[in-house]
Amino acid sequence: MIHFVLLISRQGKVRLTKWYSPYSQKERTKVIRELSGLILTRGPKLCNFVEWRGLRVVYKRYASLYFCMCIDEDDNELEILEIIHHYVEVLDRYFGSVCELDLIYNFHKAYFILDELLIAGELQEPSKRTVARLVAAQDSLVETAKEQTSSITNIIAQVANV
Amino acid sequence: MNPFSSGTRLRDMIRAIRSCKTAAEERAVVRKECAAIRAAISENDQDYRHRNLAKLMFIHMLGYPTHFGQMECLKLIASSGFPEKRIGYLGLMLLLDERQEVLMLVTNSLKQDLNHSNQYIIGLALCALGNICSAEMARDLAPEVERLLQFRDPNIRKKAALCSIRIIKKVPDLAENFINPAASLLREKHHGVLITGVQLCTDLCKVSSEALEYFREKCTEGLVKTLKDMANSPYAPEYDIAGITDPFLHIRLLKLLRILGQGDADASDCMNDILAQVATKIESNKNAGNAILYECVGTIMSIEDNGGLRVLAINILGRFLSNRDNNIRYVALNMLMKAITVDAQAVQRHRATILECVKDSDASIRKKALDLVYLLVNESNVKPLTKELIESLEASDQEFKGVLTAKICSLVEKFSPEKIWYIDQMLKVLSEAGNFVKDEVWHALIVVISNASDLHGYSVRALYRAFQTSTEQETLVRVAVWCIGEYGDMLVNNVGMLDIEEPITVTESDAVDALEVSIKRLNSDLTTKAMALIALLKLSSRFPSCSE
Numbered sequence: 270m271i272h273f274v275l276l277i278s279r280q281g282k283v284r285l286t287k288w289y290s291p292y293s294q295k296e297r298t299k300v301i302r303e304l305s306g307l308i309l310t311r312g313p314k315l316c317n318f319v320e321w322r323g324l325r326v327v328y329k330r331y332a333s334l335y336f337c338m339c340i341d342e343d344d345n346e347l348e349i350l351e352i353i354h355h356y357v358e359v360l361d362r363y364f365g366s367v368c369e370l371d372l373i374y375n376f377h378k379a380y381f382i383l384d385e386l387l388i389a390g391e392l393q394e395p396s397k398r399t400v401a402r403l404v405a406a407q408d409s410l411v412e413t414a415k416e417q418t419s420s421i422t423n424i425i426a427q428v429a430n431v
Numbered sequence: 432m433n434p435f436s437s438g439t440r441l442r443d444m445i446r447a448i449r450s451c452k453t454a455a456e457e458r459a460v461v462r463k464e465c466a467a468i469r470a471a472i473s474e475n476d477q478d479y480r481h482r483n484l485a486k487l488m489f490i491h492m493l494g495y496p497t498h499f500g501q502m503e504c505l506k507l508i509a510s511s512g513f514p515e516k517r518i519g520y521l522g523l524m525l526l527l528d529e530r531q532e533v534l535m536l537v538t539n540s541l542k543q544d545l546n547h548s549n550q551y552i553i554g555l556a557l558c559a560l561g562n563i564c565s566a567e568m569a570r571d572l573a574p575e576v577e578r579l580l581q582f583r584d585p586n587i588r589k590k591a592a593l594c595s596i597r598i599i600k601k602v603p604d605l606a607e608n609f610i611n612p613a614a615s616l617l618r619e620k621h622h623g624v625l626i627t628g629v630q631l632c633t634d635l636c637k638v639s640s641e642a643l644e645y646f647r648e649k650c651t652e653g654l655v656k657t658l659k660d661m662a663n664s665p666y667a668p669e670y671d672i673a674g675i676t677d678p679f680l681h682i683r684l685l686k687l688l689r690i691l692g693q694g695d696a697d698a699s700d701c702m703n704d705i706l707a708q709v710a711t712k713i714e715s716n717k718n719a720g721n722a723i724l725y726e727c728v729g730t731i732m733s734i735e736d737n738g739g740l741r742v743l744a745i746n747i748l749g750r751f752l753s754n755r756d757n758n759i760r761y762v763a764l765n766m767l768m769k770a771i772t773v774d775a776q777a778v779q780r781h782r783a784t785i786l787e788c789v790k791d792s793d794a795s796i797r798k799k800a801l802d803l804v805y806l807l808v809n810e811s812n813v814k815p816l817t818k819e820l821i822e823s824l825e826a827s828d829q830e831f832k833g834v835l836t837a838k839i840c841s842l843v844e845k846f847s848p849e850k851i852w853y854i855d856q857m858l859k860v861l862s863e864a865g866n867f868v869k870d871e872v873w874h875a876l877i878v879v880i881s882n883a884s885d886l887h888g889y890s891v892r893a894l895y896r897a898f899q900t901s902t903e904q905e906t907l908v909r910v911a912v913w914c915i916g917e918y919g920d921m922l923v924n925n926v927g928m929l930d931i932e933e934p935i936t937v938t939e940s941d942a943v944d945a946l947e948v949s950i951k952r953l954n955s956d957l958t959t960k961a962m963a964l965i966a967l968l969k970l971s972s973r974f975p976s977c978s979e
Contacts, residue, residue, distance in 0.1 A: 288528065291530060292528065298494060316793050317758055345686075345726050347722035348682050389594065391627070392627075396623065407551050411514040
């Protein structure tokens with residue numbers, strides 16, 4: 270299984286963390302620091318896998334972001350590279366040519382998308398189209414609710430002004 | 432308006448934080464925001480609860496403590512609106528972990544949401560439960576999740592399947608309840624439900640032998656057929672990756688088949704054809720294809736022997752080993768380590784390529800290759816392998832030298848066919864990387880030398896020669912110094928010359944000089960100096976003419 274997902278920038282700033290195994294808040298900070306040190310210093314020509322604490326971390330760099338997933342020793346590292354790419358492509362489709370800034374200002378959306386891709390550290394949906402459709406459907410539920418609230422607010426405001 | 436009131440929009444807060452030039456500035460901004468949020472929380476502010484939680488999550492990712500916001504997650508989850516629940520569940524998953532007692536309070540909301548009329552809200556609940564539930568919550572809500580495995584919408588069925596995985600991992604006793612529903616998922620057509628269903632069955636097999644037997648008996652044939660259909664399916668744009676239809680499903684199926692075939696001849700028989708087909712037909716020019724091949728090899732190596740398949744598998748690994756892509760070489764080495772227990776002969780054939788990998792520029796690969804070589808050594812190949820490893824020692828960097836030295840010393844000690852070979856190899860290692868050699872190792876060397884009376888002369892002469900050229904290696908100096916002290920007379924009088932040796936002229940004063948150098952050299956530590964002094968003492972009784 271995937272134990273956790275980390276997105277870190279080249280300067281070591283955390284853009285997203287998702288934990289599927291129990292790590293306390295303190296442990297999480299330690300893990301992030303350790304892995305940042307390990308991964309950010311690796312040269313570009315090296316393989317995308319590091320062994321760490323008896324587990325394996327698969328990482329791939331996309332522009333200024335490192336996408337990291339920690340897996341068990343007997344999991345398929347090459348498949349994880351595909352899962353990372355799967356996530357990146359869905360993000361790209363959603364944001365339209367995604368960049369780090371998109372993930373900073375809309376981090377909650379990046380999480381919503383990840384939650385349609387992975388649950389309990391396992392892959393949920395191999396079709397990018399389906400993931401996009403599900404996220405869009407939920408986004409429109411939010412939009413509808415916003416419109417309703419603002420229309421109610423308008424009515425109340427109008428009533429109050431009378 | 433105060434820019435840091437809880438009215439600040441999420442975007443504005445993020446912008447404000449990012450424009451801070453120093454860590455102190457950032458801390459000040461965050462402190463102000465947290466104060467405003469805390470105030471809003473204590474006033475039970477409804478309007479900005481949603482936005483405040485989003486802000487708290489951002490602050491949390493920066494590394495600041497945000498436990499005061501945990502109850503807000505619960506309040507949002509308990510609200511009736513979808514947007515509130517969506518952000519509430521997200522906050523729950525980010526700000527809490529399963530060990531916190533606060534989490535238990537969500538159980539009731541979860542139960543209600545698992546029965547909601549809006550399927551997206553059911554989805555939110557399944558996701559949260561599947562990601563962070565504790566064993567107690569798992570036990571409480573298992574019946575709901577089990578029911579949802581047969582929900583009308585595939586989106587919910589697939590989420591329920593993954594949520595079930597967490598439940599059975601937390602409470603393995605519940606596994607038997609999920610066996611039948613999981614088996615029905617295997618007959619579905621929807622890819623999302625299929626991969627999650629297959630994964631659920633795989634994990635069920637790991638926690639319950641009853642499940643394993645059930646799936647093995649009832650589902651193996653069906654799974655083989657599904658994999659066949661996948662492998663033969665025409666182009667499906669929705670699932671296509673690098674020309675292959677749904678590599679993820681391929682891989683999950685191969686994993687489950689591995690578990691079902693392991694230790695069972697009939698099940699293994701059933702899958703031979705499709706495994707051969709996948710192994711030969713899948714193209715390996717893209718990562719997706721290689722990922723499938725890798726999994727396929729893993730399955731072949733784990734199930735019951737079908738000679739032809741195993742050869743096919745090891746050959747694929749051999750090809751992987753020479754692939755330019757580091758990742759492929761790495762996984763090949765990994766798999767070969769597992770393959771050794773199954774078919775050591777086959778792996779031996781790839782020894783040369785593996786040895787190349789010990790010199791790889793990638794540290795992860797070097798280490799893996801070395802581990803693999805270590806497993807490959809036996810009495811018949813120890814000499815050539817050690818030779819290669821020592822050559823690698825010369826070319827390797829400081830970090831790797833330590834590991835490599837330890838492995839070589841261990842190998843040499845374990846397998847050495849003759850004492851003289853052992854001494855030779857140890858000398859080479861000491862000359863090249865003496866500083867990495869552990870104390871027990873060079874102590875052992877001295878013991879061996881002292882026990883090999885016919886080799887005393889040879890040893891002391893060889894050490895003397897080595898000492899002339901490699902004085903930076905502390906351990907070499909120590910062993911040399913000890914030998915010269917013990918066998919100085921043999922050194923000087925060329926006692927016990929072996930045929931292979933070249934003659935060497937060493938006078939008594941040469942020997943004494945060597946010891947003097949050891950004491951005077953800059954890097955000599957106390958141990959070395961002490962040993963040299965003792966050696967001088969020994970020589971003073973053996974070389975009476977030089978006792979000054």
